[in-house]
Amino acid sequence: MTVKKLLSAILPNPVLRWLKNQRWRVRRLLVLRKRPLDPNWGWGRGRPVDRYYIENFLAGNSRDVRGHVLEFGDDHYARLFGGGQVAQVDVHNLTADGPQTTQVGDLASADHIPSAAYDCIVCTQVLPFVYDVRGAVRTLYRILKPEGVMLLTAPCIGKLDREEVGGWKEYWRFTAMSLRRLFEEVFPPSQVEVRAFGNLLVANAFLHGFAVEDLRPKDLEPFDPNYEVTITLRAVKPKIAPPTS
Amino acid sequence: MTAMVQWREILPYPVRRAVKTWQWRLERLLVLRKAPLSSDWGWGRGRPVDRHYIEGFLTDHAGDVCGRVLEFGDDRYARQFGGSQVTRLDVLHLTADNPQATIVADLAQGGQIPSDAFDCILCTQLLFLIYDFRAAIRTLHRILKPGGIVLVTAPGVAHQISRNEAEDYWRFTALSLRRMFEEVFPGEHVQVKSYGNVLAATAFLYGFAIEDLRREDLDPFDPDYPVVIALRAVKPLTPSL
Numbered sequence: 406m407t408v409k410k411l412l413s414a415i416l417p418n419p420v421l422r423w424l425k426n427q428r429w430r431v432r433r434l435l436v437l438r439k440r441p442l443d444p445n446w447g448w449g450r451g452r453p454v455d456r457y458y459i460e461n462f463l464a465g466n467s468r469d470v471r472g473h474v475l476e477f478g479d480d481h482y483a484r485l486f487g488g489g490q491v492a493q494v495d496v497h498n499l500t501a502d503g504p505q506t507t508q509v510g511d512l513a514s515a516d517h518i519p520s521a522a523y524d525c526i527v528c529t530q531v532l533p534f535v536y537d538v539r540g541a542v543r544t545l546y547r548i549l550k551p552e553g554v555m556l557l558t559a560p561c562i563g564k565l566d567r568e569e570v571g572g573w574k575e576y577w578r579f580t581a582m583s584l585r586r587l588f589e590e591v592f593p594p595s596q597v598e599v600r601a602f603g604n605l606l607v608a609n610a611f612l613h614g615f616a617v618e619d620l621r622p623k624d625l626e627p628f629d630p631n632y633e634v635t636i637t638l639r640a641v642k643p644k645i646a647p648p649t650s
Numbered sequence: 651m652t653a654m655v656q657w658r659e660i661l662p663y664p665v666r667r668a669v670k671t672w673q674w675r676l677e678r679l680l681v682l683r684k685a686p687l688s689s690d691w692g693w694g695r696g697r698p699v700d701r702h703y704i705e706g707f708l709t710d711h712a713g714d715v716c717g718r719v720l721e722f723g724d725d726r727y728a729r730q731f732g733g734s735q736v737t738r739l740d741v742l743h744l745t746a747d748n749p750q751a752t753i754v755a756d757l758a759q760g761g762q763i764p765s766d767a768f769d770c771i772l773c774t775q776l777l778f779l780i781y782d783f784r785a786a787i788r789t790l791h792r793i794l795k796p797g798g799i800v801l802v803t804a805p806g807v808a809h810q811i812s813r814n815e816a817e818d819y820w821r822f823t824a825l826s827l828r829r830m831f832e833e834v835f836p837g838e839h840v841q842v843k844s845y846g847n848v849l850a851a852t853a854f855l856y857g858f859a860i861e862d863l864r865r866e867d868l869d870p871f872d873p874d875y876p877v878v879i880a881l882r883a884v885k886p887l888t889p890s891l
Contacts (some may be wrong), residue, residue, distance in 0.1 A: 432687060433862055437849050442677060444874075450674065536829060562807060563853070564848075564874050565823060576829070578821030580810060586781055586819070606684050609852050612807065612875065619678050631809045632855065 429501075446564060451616030457625050458602040459529050459558045460636035466639055469554040472524030479505050487525075495523075499534075499573055513540030521550045528557040528626045533566075534573040538587060546591045548644040557640070559584055561601075561633040562608045581636050588640050596641040603634030604614030672851040674687030688857035691809070696859030702843035702868050704803045705876035711882055714799040717769030722757075724750050727772050740768075752768050760789035767793050771800040778804050778820045779811070784830065791834045794885040802827070802883070806844065807851040824879050831883050839884040846877030 413421055445451035463470070470487035473495070474480075476546045480494040487494075497518075498506040510517050512535050518598060526545055534542040545555055559579045579587075580597045581601040588597045601613075602625050609636055617625070661669070692698040708715070708731045715732035720740045728739050742763070743751035758780050764768050771790060780786045790800050804822050811818040822830070828842045847870050853863060854877055860868070 430862075433853075433858065436681060436683060436687075436856060437863075437867070438681060439847070439849050439852055439867075439870075441848050442681075488880065536826070554764070561821060562809070565806075566822065567873060574825055575823055576826035577823070578806075580818050580820070582817055583819035604684075605855060606682050606811075609676075610682055610856055612848055612851055612855075613681060614663055615678065615682070619674055624682075624684075631812065633810055 436509040438613065440616045441564070441612065443616070445614065446611070447614045447619075449613065451618035454607055454611040454615060454617055454620065454625070455530075455563065455635045457617045458637065462531075462558060462635075462637040463527070463556060466554070466556055467554060467574075469639070470525050470527060473522065473550075474525045474527060475508075475523045475548070476527045477529070479503060482527050482529060483525075486527075511535070511537075512544050513537035515544045515548070518544065518548045520547050521553075522548050524550055524553050525557050526553070526557075529557065530558055530560055532557070532559045532579065533575050533577045536576050538577060539590070541589050542587050546642060551642055551644050553642050555588075555638070555642075557584075557638040559636050559638075560604065561636060563611050563634060564614075565600040579636055580633055581630075584636050584638050588645060589639060592640045593643055596643060598639045599636065600638075601630065601633040601636045602628060603632045604629040605632050607634050608632040664783065683856065685715075686855070686857040688859075691854070692857050692859035692861075696861035699850050699854035699858060699860060699863070699868065700775075700805060700808065700878050702850075703880070704862045705881040706845070707803060707878070708772070708774075708801065709844065711799075711801055714801060714882070715770050715772065715815065718767065718795075719770045719772065720753075720768045720793070721772045722774075722776050723748070727774060731772075732770070742756070743865065746884045756790050757786040763793050765792050766795050769795055769798050771798070774803045775805060777802065779816050779818060781817070781819050783820065784833070787830055787834050791836060791885060792855055796885055796887045798885050800881075800883050800885075802831075802881040804879050804881075806846060806853070806879050809855055809879065822879055824876065826875075827879050827881050831881060835883040839886060841882045842879065843881075844873060844876040845871060846875050847872040848875045850877050851875045860873070 444448040463482055466485040470483060471490035473493050474483040474487055474491050475495045475497060476483045477497050480496050482495045483491055495507045496505040497508040501509045508518060520548050526549060532538060549555060561578045561580055585599045606624050667878060688694050697821040708727055710729040715728060716735035718738040719728045719732055719736045721728045722741060722742050725741050728736055740752045741750045742755060744756055745793055746754045753763060777783045804827060806821060824842050824844045831840045839880060850868050856871050
C-alpha cells in the first residue's frame with residue numbers, strides 16, 4: 406500500500422495507468438485459461454467439486470434414507486447412505502437403458518408411479534433435466550408417503566451437461582430462491598429446508614474441472630451467496646396431507 | 651504436448667505421480683483465487699464480460715430496433731442501437747420509483763400494458779428474475795404488434811444478483827429458452843444463439859472487464875459454458891389458432 410502511494414506520488418499519470426494495465430495483463434495471463442483443466446467436471450482428477458456438497462448433505466441426512474427408497478439413474482446413494490435401513494430401492498430413468506432401472510418415464514407426467522409409495526426420495530441433480538419442473542415437484546410430492554422425506558440437490562453455476570445420456574437434456578439451473586418457491590407451492594413451507602453452497606473459488610474450480618482432492622475443506626466450506634454452486638433441499642410430506650387443488 | 655507426454659512415460663510411476671501432484675498444486679495456486687479481482691463485476695474498470703455478448707447480439711439486430719420500442723429499467727440500449735429509427739420509446743419498471751419509467755407494471759401479470767402496441771421489445775437480462783417467466787413471455791407476445799420483434803438475452807453461467815437488489819430465480823439454457831418461446835411464438839419465428847466459453851465464464855465471475863480481455867478470448871463459443879443466451883422472436887402477422 407505504501408509502495409503504491411509512493412509510486413502514485415512520483416510517477417506521472419500516463420505511466421501509472423500503463424502500470425495498472427500491465428498488472429491486469431499479468432492477472433489475465435495467470436488466472437484465465439482457455440480450456441478447462443479437466444473437461445469432465447473433475448472426474449478425470451478425482452471427485453467433481455459439487456459431489457462434496459451433495460455427499461455431505463446426504464451424509465448429514467442419512468437417517469432419512471430408509472424403507473422404500475426411490476433414486477434416479479442408479480441406486481448408488483440410496484445404498485451408500487441408507488445401508489441396512491433400506492428395504493427396497495426403485496430406480497427411475499427417462500428410458501429403459503440403465504441396467505438397474507425399475508421405472509421409466511417423464512417425472513412431470515408420471516401416472517405410472519403409485520401414490521404415497523416412498524419413505525424417501527433421493528433426487529440428486531435431476532431437476533435440471535425435467536422441462537416441466539412444477540409438474541415434477543407435484544409428482545414427487547404425490548409419490549411420497551405421509552412423513553416421507555425428499556432429499557434433493559440441484560446445480561447453479563457449473564459446466565452444462567449436454568451429453569443427452571438416455572434422452573436427458575439440460576433445461577434449467579436453479580437458485581436457492583427458485584428451489585424454495587417451487588417446493589413451497591406443494592409442500593408446507595415449514596417443512597422445506599433449503600441451503601446453498603459455494604463461493605467464488607469453488608465456482609471457478611468447478612468450471613475448470615478441479616476435483617475435491619485438489620481443494621481443502623477451508624476452500625470449500627465458506628459460503629458466498631453470490632456464487633451458488635449446489636443447492637440442497639430437504640422436504641417432508643406432512644402426516645395428514647392438506648387437500649391438493 | 652505429445653513430446654511432454656512421452657517424456658513423462660519414461661519416468662517411474664511414483665515420480666510421475668509426484669510431478670502430477672505438484673502440477674495440480676501449481677495450477678490451483680495460479681488459477682484459483684478466493685476474492686474477485688473487482689467487486690463490481692468489472693463496471694469499475696470498464697464493462698462486465700456479459701455486456702460484450704449482449705451488445706454484440708443487439709448490434710447484429712440493430713435493424714430491428716425501430717418504431718415504437720419498449721425497454722426495461724432504462725432506455726439505454728433502445729437509444730444506442732435504435733437511434734433515430736425509434737419513433738416512440740417506453741420504459742417499463744416494476745415499481746414507480748424509476749423516474750424514466752413510462753409504464754409501471756409486473757410483466758408476469760401485465761394487464762395494464764396495451765396489446766399489439768410495440769414494434770420492438772428489448773428484454774435484456776430480465777426474464778431470469780421473474781418467477782413466472784411463462785406468464786411474462788405470454789405478455790411479451792400479447793403486447794407486440796403483429797410482425798413485431800422481441801430481442802431477449804439471459805445469463806447462463808453467471809454469478810447471482812445480490813439479494814437486496816432483485817429476486818434471482820433461473821438460469822436458462824438455449825434449449826429451455828427456445829422451448830419456452832415456442833410455446834407462444836411459432837417455432838420458425840424463434841432464433842436462439844448462445845455466447846461464451848470457459849475463459850469468459852471465469853473472467854466474468856472474477857470481475858474482469860471487457861477492456862482487460864481480447865476479442866480472441868471472448869469470441870470463441872463453447873456450448874458447455876454459455877455466459878449469455880440470446881433469442882429473437884417475431885410475432886406472426888396473422889394470429890395463430
